[in-house]
Amino acid sequence: xxxxxxxxxxxxxxxxxxxxxxxxxxxxxxxxxxxxxxxxxxxxxxxxxxxxxxxxxxxxxxxxxxxxxxxxxxxxxxxxxxxxxxxxxxxxxxxxxxxxxxxxxxxxxxxxxxxxxxxxxxxxxxxxxxxxxxxxxxxxxxxxxxxxxxxxxxxxxxxxxxxxxxxxxxxxxxxxxxxxxxxxxxxxxxxxxxxxxxxxxxxxxxxxxxxxxxxxxxxxxxxxxxxxxxxxxxxxxxxxxxxxxxxxxxxxxxxxxxxxxxxxxxxxxxxxxxxxxxxxxxxxxxxxxxxxxxxxxxxxxxxxxxxxxxxxxxxxxxxxxxxxxxxxxxxxxxxxxxxxxxx
Amino acid sequence: xxxxxxxxxxxxxxxxxxxxxxxxxxxxxxxxxxxxxxxxxxxxxxxxxxxxxxxxxxxxxxxxxxxxxxxxxxxxxxxxxxxxxxxxxxxxxxxxxxxxxxxxxxxxxxxxxxxxxxxxxxxxxxxxxxxxxxxxxxxxxxxxxxxxxxxxxxxxxxxxxxxxxxxxxxxxxxxxxxxxxxxxxxxxxxxxxxxxxxxxxxxxxxxxxxxxxxxxxxxxxxxxxxxxxxxxxxxxxxxxxxxxxxxxxxxxxxxxxxxxxxxxxxxxxxxxxxxxxxxxxxxxxxxxxxxxxxxxxxxxxxxxxxxxxxxxxxxxxxxxxxxxxxxxxxxxxxxx
Ligand SMILES: Cc1ncc(C[n+]2csc(CCOP(=O)(O)OP(=O)(O)O)c2C)c(N)n1
Numbered sequence: 001x002x003x004x005x006x007x008x009x010x011x012x013x014x015x016x017x018x019x020x021x022x023x024x025x026x027x028x029x030x031x032x033x034x035x036x037x038x039x040x041x042x043x044x045x046x047x048x049x050x051x052x053x054x055x056x057x058x059x060x061x062x063x064x065x066x067x068x069x070x071x072x073x074x075x076x077x078x079x080x081x082x083x084x085x086x087x088x089x090x091x092x093x094x095x096x097x098x099x100x101x102x103x104x105x106x107x108x109x110x111x112x113x114x115x116x117x118x119x120x121x122x123x124x125x126x127x128x129x130x131x132x133x134x135x136x137x138x139x140x141x142x143x144x145x146x147x148x149x150x151x152x153x154x155x156x157x158x159x160x161x162x163x164x165x166x167x168x169x170x171x172x173x174x175x176x177x178x179x180x181x182x183x184x185x186x187x188x189x190x191x192x193x194x195x196x197x198x199x200x201x202x203x204x205x206x207x208x209x210x211x212x213x214x215x216x217x218x219x220x221x222x223x224x225x226x227x228x229x230x231x232x233x234x235x236x237x238x239x240x241x242x243x244x245x246x247x248x249x250x251x252x253x254x255x256x257x258x259x260x261x262x263x264x265x266x267x268x269x270x271x272x273x274x275x276x277x278x279x280x281x282x283x284x285x286x287x288x289x290x291x292x293x294x295x296x297x298x299x300x301x302x303x304x305x306x307x308x309x310x311x312x313x314x315x316x317x318x319x320x321x322x323x324x325x326x327x328x329x330x331x332x333x334x335x336x337x338x339x340x341x342x343x
Numbered sequence: 344x345x346x347x348x349x350x351x352x353x354x355x356x357x358x359x360x361x362x363x364x365x366x367x368x369x370x371x372x373x374x375x376x377x378x379x380x381x382x383x384x385x386x387x388x389x390x391x392x393x394x395x396x397x398x399x400x401x402x403x404x405x406x407x408x409x410x411x412x413x414x415x416x417x418x419x420x421x422x423x424x425x426x427x428x429x430x431x432x433x434x435x436x437x438x439x440x441x442x443x444x445x446x447x448x449x450x451x452x453x454x455x456x457x458x459x460x461x462x463x464x465x466x467x468x469x470x471x472x473x474x475x476x477x478x479x480x481x482x483x484x485x486x487x488x489x490x491x492x493x494x495x496x497x498x499x500x501x502x503x504x505x506x507x508x509x510x511x512x513x514x515x516x517x518x519x520x521x522x523x524x525x526x527x528x529x530x531x532x533x534x535x536x537x538x539x540x541x542x543x544x545x546x547x548x549x550x551x552x553x554x555x556x557x558x559x560x561x562x563x564x565x566x567x568x569x570x571x572x573x574x575x576x577x578x579x580x581x582x583x584x585x586x587x588x589x590x591x592x593x594x595x596x597x598x599x600x601x602x603x604x605x606x607x608x609x610x611x612x613x614x615x616x617x618x619x620x621x622x623x624x625x626x627x628x629x630x631x632x633x634x635x636x637x638x639x640x641x642x643x644x645x646x647x648x649x650x651x652x653x654x655x656x657x658x659x660x661x662x663x664x665x666x667x668x669x670x671x672x673x674x675x676x677x678x679x
Contacts, residue, residue, distance in 0.1 A: 064429065098462035107461040114428060115461060119452050125418050126453065129425020129433075136381065136407065136431055143425070156448065159418025166413055320463030321498060323521035324549065326596045 004057045006218050009282045013291075015057055015214055016277065019049040019270045020292050022073040024299040025082055026245075029072065029089060029103075032303060033249045038089050042103045045073035047244035050269035051176050052077040054217025055144060055239075058225060064112045064130040064143040066123035068176075069104050070243075071116025074146055078113045080106070082299060086306035093312040100312075100320065114143075120181075121154025123147050124173060128160045131169035131228075142228045144172040144221070150181020152198065153189050161234065165202035170228035172221060173236045176211065178243045183255045199236035211239030212267045354540030357508075363533040365507040366472070367398050369514035370434065372543045374404050377432065380518060381408045383419055384436030393438050394474055394530055416446035420471070424453045427469040427523075434518055437473040440527065441487045454523045455498030470517040471525045475503075476568060476617055477654035477665050478531040486654035486661075488618040490527040490566075494594035494627070500549055503527040505570025505590040507537030512547030513592060520549060527594075529567035529617065550596035554605065558587035561611040561675050564602055564628055566591045569615035569647070572668040580672075584679050591616075594624055602628065603636045610641035613674045617666055620648040642678035647671050 005011040026044040033042050045052065048070075056065060056077035067074040075085055080096065088095025089103050096106050107115035114130060117123050127145035134141035151157055152175060164171040175195050179186045192198065199206020205227070209216045217239055224235035242264040246253050277283045283291075318333045360368070373380050386393055388401040388411040401409040412419040416437060423433040437443055443450065450471070458465050477486035494501040500522055504510040510528070517524035547553070555570060556577050563586055565573045570590045577586035587605050591597070606612050612632055614625045625646040632644065647670045655661055 064425075066425070096462070097460060097464070100462045101460045105460045107464070109428060109461070109465050114425065115457070117453075119448060122421065122448060122453055125421020125449060126425035126428070128418065129422035129427070130429045131425075132422055133426045133429040133431045136426075156417035156421060156446075159413075159415035160421060162413055163415060163418040163422055320459045322500070323458070323466055324500075326550070328596055328599075 003060045012277055012282050018053045018077055020295045022049045022076045024296045026072055028299050028303050040102045041248055043070040044245040045070050048241045050214035051211045051217055051239040051241050054214040055174050055221045058218045058221035062141050064114055066114045066127045066145045067116040068146055069118055075106050080108055083302040086302045087309050090306045092309040094309045098312055121151040121157045124157045124160030127171055128164040131171040135169050140229055142170040142225050146174050149177040149186045152195050161202055164234045165204045168233035171234040172224045175238045176241055177238050178241050182247045196238040204234050206236040208238040211241030212269045214273050354542045354545045356541050357538040358541050359536055360539050362507045362510045362535050363396055365511040365539045366396050366514050369511045373518040380432045382434045383410045383412050385412055385414055385438055387436050416442055420446040421449040423469045427467050428465050432468045434470045439485045440473040440475045440489050441484050455496055466521045467523045468521045469523050474530040475527050476529040476531055477661055482656040483653035490594055491618055491623045493525050500524040501594040503566045505567050508539045509592050511539050516546040516549050531568050550593050552592050552598035552601040553590045555590050556588040558585040560585045561679055562587045562605040562609045563613045564589045564591055565615040573671050576668040576671055599631045602632055606632055606636045607639045611678045612644045615647040615671050618648055619651045620646055621651050645674035647674050
C-alpha cells in the first residue's frame with residue numbers, strides 16, 4: 001500500500017507508522033554499520049522522514065519515484081519490504097537486487113521504485129523518462145524525483161527538469177534541502193536563498209514547504225500530482241529539512257554544531273505529528289509507544305534474519321549483465337578461474 | 344553464433360539503397376511494427392536529422408513518435424533510460440558521437456549498470472544511434488571515432504555497420520534487443536549503396552560478423568568505412584593476392600569464431616578500423632585471435648587505424664590522418 005488519505009485517522013496512523021519505520025530502520029542500519037556488520041557505505045535518512053513519507057503518501061500506487069544515495073526512507077515510503085532491504089544492505093541473495101546493489105542501489109521497478117542512485121543528480125532525467133513513458137502510453141502515472149540541495153548544482157538535473165517542463169510531462173521534482181551537500185553548506189553551493197526559485201526558469205510552479213511537517217509536504221505533492229496527471233506539467237517542490245546524523249557514519253561533522261542539530265530536533269517531524277494526533281484524539285501516547293516498540297521489534301527481526309540469510313553464489317557475479325546471452329562473459333570468467341576452464 | 348552472410352542470411356529479395364536509406368527503412372519498419380518504439384533527438388523531426396537519416400519519418404509517425412528534443416544530451420539520454428525501464432523502447436539519436444561526452448554519465452552509470460545493479464530485475468531496451476568518423480572537414484569535435492569506449496564498457500552492446508545491409512540489419516536488431524545497444528554509424532558511408540533485404544523480418548543477430556568476400560591469402564577484418572575500402576582493394580589485388588574481407592559488424596559481443604575460422608584458412612590478419620590505434624578495437628581483435636588462433640598465424644598481425652591523434656580540420660591534414668585502402672595494402676604487403 002502506498003497512497004493514503006491524510007484526512008482519515010487510519011491514514012494518519014499509517015503516516016506515523018511509515019515515519020517510525022524509517023527511523024527504526026536507519027537507526028538499526030547505523031548501529032549495524034558501526035558494528036562492522038555492513039559492507040560499503042550507508043547514508044542515513046534520520047530527520048528527513050516527513051519528506052519521503054509526506055511526498056510518497058500523496059502519490060498513487062502505480063506512480064514512479066527515483067531516489068538518491070540516501071534512499072532507505074524513499075523505499076520504505078514506497079512500501080518496500082524491510083527484510084529484503086536489510087538483506088540487500090548485507091549483500092545477501094534475498095535482497096532487492098540479489099546482493100548486487102547494496103544500500104545505494106535498492107530498486108523495485110514493479111513497485112515503481114526506480115532505484116536509489118550513487119550518482120548525485122542522476123535521478124531527475126530518469127524520472128522525466130518514466131513520466132515520458134506514462135505520457136506516451138496515456139497511463140495515469142506520475143514520476144517523482146527526489147534529489148538533494150547539493151544535486152541542484154548538477155547540470156543534468158536542469159536538463160531533466162527542462163525537458164519535463166517543455167513537454168508538460170507528469171513529473172514532480174522534490175528537492176530535499178537538508179542544508180548540506182556532504183560537508184558544504186547549501187549557501188556555499190547556491191546563490192539563491194530558496195532553491196524553489198529555480199522553478200521560475202522553467203516556468204513551472206515552485207514552492208518551498210516545511211519539510212519537518214509531513215502534512216505540508218503531503219499537501220504540496222498532492223496538488224502537484226493533480227497538476228501532473230491533468231496534463232499541466234511538472235512542479236518543483238523544495239522541502240526544508242535536516243539530517244540528524246553525519247553524511248556517513250564516522251563523519252566528525254566540523255561543519256555544524258550540536259546546538260544546530262538540537263534546534264532542528266526540537267521540531268522533529270515524528271514528534272510534532274504524533275503530538276498533533278494525540279491532541280486530536282487520533283492516537284494515545286500509549287498506542288504510539290506500542291506502535292514504535294512493535295516496529296522496532298520488526299526491524300530487529302528483519303536485521304537478524306538478513307544476517308542469517310545466504311550470500312549469493314559467487315558464480316552469480318556473472319549473471320544479469322544482459323537480457324541476451326553473451327558467450328564472452330562465461331568464456332572470460334572460465335579463463336580467469338584458477339583452475340583454467342577451457343573455451 | 345552463426346555467421347551472417349553478405350546476402351543477408353537467406354533474404355533473397357533485395358533493393359539497392361544507401362546506408363542512410365537502409366537505416367531509415369530499419370527505423371520505419373520498427374516504428375510500424377511496435378508501438379512502444381519511438382525516436383528522439385535533436386532535430387530528428389521536421390528537420391529530418393542533421394545528417395538526414397530520420398528524413399520524413401515524422402510525417403508518417405507524428406511528433407510524439409519522432410520527437411525533437413531540447414539540446415540536452417544528458418536530459419534526453421537519461422530520459423531514455425527511465426523510459427526504457429518503464430516499458431517503452433526509445434531510439435535516441437546523438438548527432439555526433441563526440442557529444443556523448445556531455446551525457447556519458449547516463450550511459451556509463453545508469454544505462455549500462457541498471458539491469459546488473461538491480462539483480463536482473465529491469466530491462467533496458469534502449470538504442471542509441473550516433474555518427475562517427477572524419478572526412479568531412481568537421482575538425483576534431485565532430486569527427487571522432489569513439490566506439491572502443493563503449494564496446495569496452497560492460498553492459499553496453501556496440502555495433503558498427505560497414506555496408507547498407509549491415510546498417511539495416513543491425514539497426515533493427517538493436518531496436519528489438521532488450522539490452523542497450525549503441526549503433527555507431529560512419530558518416531562518410533551514408534551515401535554508399537548496396538543491396539539490402541527488404542523483408543521486415545531481416546535482422547542481423549548482435550554478435551555476428553559477416554564474410555563479405557572470400558579469399559585465401561590474408562584476412563582483413565574491417566569496420567565501417569574500412570569495409571568498403573578493403574573490398575575495393577581486394578578487387579584491385581585480384582590475381583595477385585587473394586583477400587578475404589570480413590565486416591566485424593558487432594564490436595561487442597564479437598564473433599570470434601568467424602575470425603578464427605578465416606585466419607585458420609589464410610594464416611594472415613590485418614585489422615582495419617578508423618579509431619586510434621592504442622588500446623583499441625584493433626587490440627581486442629588481435630588479442631582474441633592470438634589467444635585462440637596463434638598457431639594458425641604465419642605472420643604477425645597488422646593494425647590499420649588512426650595514429651592516436653585527433654582529427655584535424657585542414658583537408659591536407661585530415662587526409663594524412665585517416666586510414667585508407669593504401670594503408671590496408673601496405674599492411675598486407677608487410678605480411679604476405
Ligand atoms: C556525481 C557525484 N559527485 C559526487 C558524489 C559524492 N557525493 C555523494 S553524496 C554527496 C552530497 C550530496 O548532497 P545532496 O545532493 O545535498 O544530498 P544529501 O547528501 O544532502 O542528501 C556527494 C558530493 C557522488 N556520489 N556523485
